Amino acid sequence: MDDFHYMMQKHANALTPNEIKKLTRIRKAIPKPDENTLMQKVITEDMANKYLDGTYNTIGGSVARAVDTKHLKTIEDYYYGLRLDYEKTLFSTGDKYYYTIRFKTEKLDNLVIPIDSRFTSEYPFTRNxxxxxxxxxxxxxxxxxxxRVSPKIGAEIWRIKPDGTEELIGVFKEENNIERFYKIK
Structure with missing residues (x-):
């Protein structure tokens, strides 16, 4: 287990070919999400507001299975566990709130494991x-x-306080033939 923790903390370029094979085998053994898998994306307050006012209605970028983030409770947990400390980040451990979208989608062909050379972000992104x-x-x-994908009806936006307390603030639904996130009143 110590080998695994050591390897997962390294950028793919810092791993030996043997370590890459081992880590890739472990990673590919994790069941791929399906249309019933609850996914999660952490977003900023500005992004949450744009989802809630209808400016945004699709999701893209880095995401995780919600079950894999259960150990992340506080803002610091999210910041360090997801490595939101990348260059030019919009996140800080001093933020008043973090926001997370929890969603399911049918567009799983757009979901990839970031393990090849087309992913070029710098560390702390690992490409592993x-x-x-x-x-x-x-x-x-x-x-x-x-x-970018559309979430299924019922997706939620949650506000996370520094102590880990969560508050549901928005739900993806259809009103007047428009599918988008609506504020909880």
């Missing part, structure tokens, strides 16, 4: 299929939506 985790927080299996 896992977030590296930091400050005592475990990393998680990571996916990338390489094209």
């Amino acid at each position: 299929g896992f977030t590296s985790g930091n400050n005592g927080r475990l990393g998680i299996p990571e996916y990338v939506l390489d094209k």
Whole structure:
């Protein structure tokens, strides 16, 4: 297990070919999400507001299975467990709130494991299929939506306070033939 933790914290370029094979085998053994898998994406307050006012209605970028993030409770847990400390990040451990979209989607062909050379972001992005985790927080299996997807009806936006308390603030639904996130009144 110590080998695994060591390997998942390294960028793919820092791993030996043997370590890459081992880590890739572990990563590919994790069941791929299906249309009933609850996924999660952490977003900023500005993004949450744009989802709630109808500016945004699709989801893209880095996501995770919600079950894999259960150990992340506080803002610091999310920040270090998901390695939101990348260059030019919009996140801080001092943020008043974090926001998360929890959703299911039928567009799973857009969901990829970020383990090949087309993913070029700098560390702490690992390109090994896992977030590296930091400050005592475990990393998680990571996916990338390489094209934006629509969530299924019932997707939710949650506000997360620094202590980990969560509040449901929005739901994806159809009103007047328009599918988008609506504020909880």
